[in-house]
Amino acid sequence: xxxxxxxxxxxxxxxxxxxxxxxxxxxxxxxxxxxxxxxxxxxxxxxxxxxxxxxxxxxxxxxxxxxxxxxxxxxxxxxxxxxxxxxxxxxxxxxxxxxxxxxxxxxxxxxxxxxxxxxxxxxxxxxxxxxxxxxxxxxxxxxxxxxxxxxxxxxxxxxxxxxxxxxxxxxxxxxxx
Numbered sequence: 001x002x003x004x005x006x007x008x009x010x011x012x013x014x015x016x017x018x019x020x021x022x023x024x025x026x027x028x029x030x031x032x033x034x035x036x037x038x039x040x041x042x043x044x045x046x047x048x049x050x051x052x053x054x055x056x057x058x059x060x061x062x063x064x065x066x067x068x069x070x071x072x073x074x075x076x077x078x079x080x081x082x083x084x085x086x087x088x089x090x091x092x093x094x095x096x097x098x099x100x101x102x103x104x105x106x107x108x109x110x111x112x113x114x115x116x117x118x119x120x121x122x123x124x125x126x127x128x129x130x131x132x133x134x135x136x137x138x139x140x141x142x143x144x145x146x147x148x149x150x151x152x153x154x155x156x157x158x159x160x161x162x163x164x165x166x167x168x169x170x171x172x173x174x175x176x177x
Contacts, residue, residue, distance in 0.1 A: 001021065002175075003175050003176065005175065007021065007175075008021050008022070008023060009021065009022045009023070010022070010023040010024075010025065010027045010030060011023075011024065011027075012024065012025065012026065016161070027040075027075070028074065031075075031078050031079075031080070032079060035080050036080070036081055036082060037080065037081070037082040037083070037084075037126075038075070038078060038080045038082070038083050038084070039083075039084045039085075039086065039174060040075045040083065040084070040085045040086070041085075041086050041087075041164065041166070042068065042071055042072045042075055042085060042087060043068060043071070044068075044087045044088050044164075045064075045068070046061060046064045046065040046067075046068040046069075046094075047065070047068050047069065047072065047087060047090050047091070047094040047098075048087060048088040048089065048090060048091065048094075049088065049089045049090060049091045050088065051091070052091035052092075052093070055091075055093065065093060065094065065097070066097065068094075069094060069097035069098055072085065072087075072098055073097075073098060073099070076098070076122065076124070081125050082124065082125035082126050083122075083123070083124040083125065083126070084121055084122070084123050084124075084126055084174070085121070085122040086119060086120070086121055086166070087102075087119075087120055087122075088117075088118060088119065088120065089102075089105070089118050089120055090102070090120065100122070102120035102121060102122050103121055103122055103123040103128065104120070104121045104123065104128045104129060105118055105119070105120050105121075106119050106120075106121065106129055106131075106170065107119070107136075108167040108169065108170065109134065109135050109136045109138075109139040110131035110132075110133075110134050110136070111131060111132050111133060111167060111169030111170045111172075111173055112132065112133035112135055112169040113135070113167045113168075113169050114135050114138045114139040114142055114146075114147065115139065115146075115147060115148070115149055115150065115167075116139065116147060116148055116150075116151075117150045117151075117167070119170070127177070129170075129173055129174065129177060130173070130177060131173075132169065132172070132173050133169060150163055
């Protein structure tokens, strides 16, 4: 919005930013409103590589995986000209269900944050995101627990929400590019 974009968020959860520009509800109730760009952040719990081990210990997670892949595909095939979907590295079952590999893999240290969190982007009608402030040299000097803060985050009620936040440098690059 600061750059002149008519930007909105939509989630079934309450927003953590300005509620004036937040639609709390099902994205599919508003997806047909004529948006020209969607940046989607589908739930990754059942699609990401870090969770694949749980598929083999909890049979119910397979159904959750199918639902998550279906949600991802509904976003990806929405009637919107430009789409960017963001998720961590997917496991092989998710890639098969989604039907295509991500377009680009980025890291926060490419955008001014001395941290790692492999982030995949599926891009439709959009160019690849260009790094804006590569601080990998600084990242390489940090203790592992600091450089990989997201990975080592302690369990707790806010963990999921904190781990899902977009780094401000990446968000700024998306807005300007």
